[in-house]
Amino acid sequence: MRPADLWRHSSFRLALGVTLAVLGALILAGAVGYTVLHRQLADRQDARLREIFTTFQQSDAADQQDLIEAIAARIKASPNQSSVYLLRDAAGKVLVANINDVSVPAGWSTVEAATLGVPTDYPYRIFAGELHGDYLVIGLSNADLDDLAEIILTGFGWAAVAVLVAAIAAGGWIASRLQRRLNAVTETLARVASGDLSTRLAVSKRGDDLDVISGEINQTLSRLGALVEAMRQVSADIAHELRTPLNRLRIHIEGAALNAASGASVDDDLAAAIQQSEAIDQTFSALLRIAQIEAGARREKFAPVDVAALMASVGEVYADVAEDAGHTLRADITDAAWVMGDRELLTQAVANLIENAIRHCPPGTQITCAVRASRTEVTASVTDTGPGIPEAERDLVLRRLYRLEKSRTTMGTGLGLSLVKAVADLHGAEICLVDAAPGLRVELKFPRIIGVS
Ligand SMILES: Nc1ncnc2c1ncn2[C@@H]1O[C@H](COP(=O)(O)OP(=O)(O)O)[C@@H](O)[C@H]1O
Numbered sequence: 001m002r003p004a005d006l007w008r009h010s011s012f013r014l015a016l017g018v019t020l021a022v023l024g025a026l027i028l029a030g031a032v033g034y035t036v037l038h039r040q041l042a043d044r045q046d047a048r049l050r051e052i053f054t055t056f057q058q059s060d061a062a063d064q065q066d067l068i069e070a071i072a073a074r075i076k077a078s079p080n081q082s083s084v085y086l087l088r089d090a091a092g093k094v095l096v097a098n099i100n101d102v103s104v105p106a107g108w109s110t111v112e113a114a115t116l117g118v119p120t121d122y123p124y125r126i127f128a129g130e131l132h133g134d135y136l137v138i139g140l141s142n143a144d145l146d147d148l149a150e151i152i153l154t155g156f157g158w159a160a161v162a163v164l165v166a167a168i169a170a171g172g173w174i175a176s177r178l179q180r181r182l183n184a185v186t187e188t189l190a191r192v193a194s195g196d197l198s199t200r201l202a203v204s205k206r207g208d209d210l211d212v213i214s215g216e217i218n219q220t221l222s223r224l225g226a227l228v229e230a231m232r233q234v235s236a237d238i239a240h241e242l243r244t245p246l247n248r249l250r251i252h253i254e255g256a257a258l259n260a261a262s263g264a265s266v267d268d269d270l271a272a273a274i275q276q277s278e279a280i281d282q283t284f285s286a287l288l289r290i291a292q293i294e295a296g297a298r299r300e301k302f303a304p305v306d307v308a309a310l311m312a313s314v315g316e317v318y319a320d321v322a323e324d325a326g327h328t329l330r331a332d333i334t335d336a337a338w339v340m341g342d343r344e345l346l347t348q349a350v351a352n353l354i355e356n357a358i359r360h361c362p363p364g365t366q367i368t369c370a371v372r373a374s375r376t377e378v379t380a381s382v383t384d385t386g387p388g389i390p391e392a393e394r395d396l397v398l399r400r401l402y403r404l405e406k407s408r409t410t411m412g413t414g415l416g417l418s419l420v421k422a423v424a425d426l427h428g429a430e431i432c433l434v435d436a437a438p439g440l441r442v443e444l445k446f447p448r449i450i451g452v453s
């Protein structure tokens with residue numbers, strides 16, 4: 001990875017952020033350390049000055065000569081003038097000193113070395129006052145105190161440089177490691193973008209955040225793959241199944257053309273062609289309606305619906321149709337059973353089931369509409385005593401346009417059960433096709449809503 005690229009990586013920026021925070025903390029620690037140390041040292045220096053002054057104070061008051069000698073001894077012991085002394089008598093005459101004859105106020109003060117006539121850059125801490133009739137000035141160099149700032153700055157400065165170098169190195173290392181893994185993710189996603197939905201991201205055993213994200217992406221890819229496969233299947237089915245009606249339409253039109261050429265009537269051919277195109281139109285409308293239901297927008301219009309009352313009224317509507325077809329239709333409905341749903345779609349679904357029983361069963365079939373409610377579930381079912389659907393085809397008939405071989409000539413689009421399934425899915429209901437021995441029972445199991453009875 002080029003150093004210029006480093007900045008683009010969040011891991012590196014994070015490492016740098018942490019480094020800056022550490023640096024800030026170091027500077028703060030340095031400042032606090034300096035202040036505390038400086039105050040401590042200054043206090044000690046003052047204590048030493050006061051101690052020296054007190055020592056002179058406690059010496060014999062009468063013997064000025066002894067005092068001068070004691071000071072001279074101290075001056076001798078400090079050849080580099082780290083401590084300075086000046087003793088002046090009442091007349092203003094300097095008795096002993098290793099500094100200029102400066103006038104310093106009594107008490108504490110800080111005086112520049114140049115004023116004292118000492119060849120150094122550091123100022124002096126001074127204490128002055130009356131002593132047995134004379135005036136004594138004593139001072140200590142601030143060299144240690146002033147050097148402290150430099151010592152601390154140098155120490156913390158080197159530590160800061162070390163931390164910075166270590167953080168940049170660690171940040172770079174982490175960023176390049178992470179980059180390798182991210183590159184793998186990017187490459188996989190590029191393969192997905194180019195249409196390969198079967199590819200998956202590598203998930204390590206570490207289980208870190210990148211693994212979690214990779215796992216999520218893999219699951220999404222699986223779902224996406226299944227969806228795309230289902231879509232592909234549906235479009236292939238639709239394309240395949242629509243060829244037959246389109247071929248029929250073409251045959252009618254060709255028939256009309258032939259008849260027209262020979263001067264015969266084309267009325268029958270055109271009527272048949274119109275009927276065929278209407279059937280195709282119906283198929284497309286039904287396909288669109290199923291797609292709309294699957295899109296789920298109608299869920300917003302959901303309201304409590306009493307499935308028992310709904311089933312009873314649809315049964316009533318179809319009673320005469322069933323009777324005309326030679327069937328008997330009866331309702332086996334007891335108490336109200338409420339679910340959250342779309343009344344119009346539920347009516348359509350139940351109607352489709354009753355129509356199927358009427359259409360696909362021979363005369364003399366018994367059709368029963370039933371609604372049962374348990375504590376958590378409402379089961380609506382339509383049962384007939386007809387030929388039923390072979391077990392192997394019970395899932396297939398839920399697919400768009402799928403019809404049993406023997407029903408090819410019966411009226412219908414092969415979309416009735418697909419719509420029932422779409423409505424069931426929209427309502428969170430389970431659809432089951434079971435053998436009613438003999439016959440077929442289609443059950444819709446809805447989650448029951450509590451609070452409405
Ligand atoms: N009650 C039933 N008894 C027997 N077969 C049925 C029944 N209901 C549906 N089928 C079979 O399932 C197929 C699909 O049903 P459906 O999707 O409603 O399409 P359509 O009724 O338009 O043919 C039907 O063509 C028929 O073969």
Ligand SMILES: [Mg+2]
Nearest residue numbers: 356412416417
């Ligand atoms: Mg049908």
